[in-house]
Amino acid sequence: KETTVKVAVMVKDNTSDKSGAIYVGSLDYTIGGEDVNADTSVVMTMGSTDYVVNNNIVTGDAAPYVDSNWRTMVPIRALAESFGAEVDFKDNVVTIVDGDTTIVMTIGETTYTVNGEEKTMDVAPEITNDRTYVPVRFVGEALGFKVTALSAADGTTASVVFQK
DSSP, rough: OEEEEEEEEEEOOSSGTTTEEEEEEEEEEEEEEOOOTTOOOOEEETTTEEEETTTEEEOOOOOOOOOOOEEEEEHHHHHHHHTEEEEEEEEEEEEEEEEEEEEEEEOOOOEEEEEEEEEEOOOOEETTTTTTEEEEHHHHHTTTTTEEEEETSSSSSSEEEEOO
16 A cells, blocks of 8 residues: 655764764655555465455355466456456457556467566466466466465465465
8 A cells, every 4th residue: 555654764973073963853755656456365275166355255166276287277257356357258368457457368378468568477378167277376476466375284285365
């Protein structure tokens, strides 16, 4: 969130004529540009269609999973819409629009774009059980989220947390 902070400043004067004098003041700064998703968190658990969005349980119809390449795949529509983004799917192309960020991915291709800039991910989006799944870290980070995987006791990914 955009916030104004007051910073206390203290300067010690060590010149010979004012040795040790201390001058105190304060400065006001505005930090953290306004972001509609600030303070948003989404938690998705492997194998569960229930998600936690800002501490509220939302029931979806598709569950995240870990694929054969050990990549965490999430149902993109459920994730993106949970924080207000728009998702369009046409002719195997997924377009995600969140504010001034647009991500375009094609099913089966590892190349994608963020605001027209071409990038590459190591696993391509895919369709599983009539739902579009994407490798979570690439999309989450492209939208400005911090993506954190939480591990189960056996070391596998149990949940993924998205925070802004």
